[in-house]
Amino acid sequence: MASTTTDRDPTSTSTTSSHEAAPAQPLVLLVGNPNTGKTTLFNRLTGQNARIGNYPGVTVERRSGSSRLDGNRLVEVVDLPGTYSLSARSAEEQIALWAVLGQGQYRAPDLCVFVADASQLSRNLYLALQLAELGLPLIVALNMIDEAGENPPNTAAIEQLLGVPCVALSARRGSGISALLAAMERALVEKPTPRPLVSYPPELLADAEELSASLPAALRQPASRARALALWALTSIEEDDELTEIDPGLRAATLALRRASRRDLDHEVIAARYSFIDEHLPKLYRRLDRHPRKRALSERADRIVLHPLWGFGLFMLVMLVLFQSLFSWSDPAISLIEDAFAWLQGGLTTLLPAGIFRDFVTQGLVSGVGNVLVFLPQILLLFFFIGLLEDSGYMARVAYLMDRIMKSLGLHGRAFVPMLSGFACAVPAILATRTMERQRDRLLTMLVIPLMTCSARLPVYTLIIGALFPPTRAFGFLPVQGLLMVGMYLFATVLTLLSAGVLGRTVVKGRKVPLILELPPYRLPSLRGTLKMMWERATVFLKEAGTVILACTVALWVLLSFPRAPEPAAAPPAVAASHTGSAPASAPPSSIAQSYGGRLGHAIEPALKPLGFDWKIGVGLIGAFAAREVFVATLGLVYGIDAADDDATPLRDRLRAETRADGEAAYTPLMGLSLLIFFAISCQCMSTLAAVKRETKSYRWPAFMFAYMTGLAYLLSFTVFQVGRLLGF
């Protein structure tokens, strides 16, 4: 039995390895069920040099890295998405088979490491049997051996059954890793290949035989693999599947065979595999216990955690802490970043000679980098919590508790945490949709998150409500302004939920996939894994979304600064370093008015008029694309008020005093309401769009998001303003 002898850290020797895997490195795939600790094992094997990429054609992340074996040999290790079976209905599920076979754009692996949960052997073996039928070089990593209790599976018996080496280990504790590395090294030479083990009914074998003739020539040999692939086709290809790159001949033959057959083919295939498992499982244990102690402890904990009263109390407490941390605790770090960038801007302004170059550096580049970095505190905090929640097993319970509510909106139970985070900021929330497996669930959640009232809307709401609504009390006791603020939160929340319902039935319809939620046993979260995830998510954000945000900041700076005002003192407006939008020195109202942005504001005025907005609000809206709160600073510049975002009182008074040509107040409460609604809905955040672009790997979805949100905002503001006018407000 492979053991837990003195383990060395495989990463310590691999830190010198190059980041780009040379094609000569043997390829090792980690295959296994979800929740078997594959990623933890992957992290153990590859250490610091993991790279995150994407699988071709789907937005599923591909994690790869290199690991140094004992003989100083480097291998490339790839962590495949966890799966219960190789059979597939979608392009995402298809990755597993395509990767192990080296089909399409995948490189054929030199070795598959099957990662199994030692206390879930019965179900894990199902996937192992499928791999065995394909006849690929295979070894078994029997993970979580520390949780298997007093009656762990017998590795020698597993080796005997499958005909390939088996190593017991605990990726979390780091035990058994060196034994696995040694086994991998031997296996790369000896190529241990399992034989097909399951005996299927003769009529099913005849079907498979017939179907193998339709396989592409390259897949017809050896015969045992051809049979396995025919069985795969029978249990995967359907009229309405979403598989890709399936040979049309194979598809037609499979569908014809399924139609012609009167038998229950799925049952024949699956039941044959499970009857093999049921027959041989007892041999793999010394005693046949019911379930390991770990499960019993978790079950006891679940009586409280999933209790209607205590369970929900705990749930609210956890969510409150999460929300509070995003909303408030991240504040000092955000302020620090903003202050640092304001200081940098100030410093550079005095150092560099005045001119376009200085403005480009300070207003474009520096504030652009600031705009990116300012998201880091919330992203890191959110992923810290997600890491702990996932690792401990509580995230699955969140989904379990909330599924009833989320289901009615067409969302997955796991969408709850990202949606809640949307109240703080849409950017980390969109990154957090990663916790959902299916592309459809992720997409739908992503599309509605920006409708939640994020913290960047607060300064705008405060300005508008403070300026245009009287500080009176309705019915003598209800403060109108406060009521309006609460109303905006409620309105946005209801709208988000409605939108999810509508979009889920129209745009991101997809196939309705019933929920399958595994509640893993509770575990002590690993700080190491959590920190690693925080690091990964932050670097991916900086690299991929960051560049887009930076480019947009520079573009907006150009839009609002050119053509330049004649007087050199005219400072460009604020495409400011971020969440509070520190506006630079005062500018005469004329400078922004004559910029491209100002002209654009004038140009769109006819379109904004029916909403009650003038061109000044239009310029503010354009500036707000950098981030919503920049609206305050930009509007300040339009009115020539310095640093309106630090103290909005002068701007507030100015807005109240603004008059139309006929002497009437330009901004009425009705226009204020229309503007509030516009801000609540419109997609005025380039960083959100950049995050969506990163997560969907397309321009289509951010474009759609911008169009639907802004369109809806226009429509509702228009309706409110026009109906309000008709009613005489």
Place this chain on the structure above:
Amino acid sequence: MQVVRVAGHSSFRRRLMELGLVPGTRVELVRVAPLGDPVELLVRGASLSIRKAEAGEIEVAQGSVSPAGKPVPKAVGFEPDLSV
């Protein structure tokens, strides 16, 4: 309780069977979520939650059933009584 038969839409039915819910497998209803859905099942040592609508497609019987699912003594679905 043991699984007698799984009905329902082919892809989901296949997924449930692949998770081990084949005829003859012991299955236990652990609890119903506080809001009434989903339900938590214990199958092959794993805790699996699915929605009531789909759980209703799993036909179960008290006592033992042959793996072929043939003799069906007093079949009951999950639907009727979920008070655990």
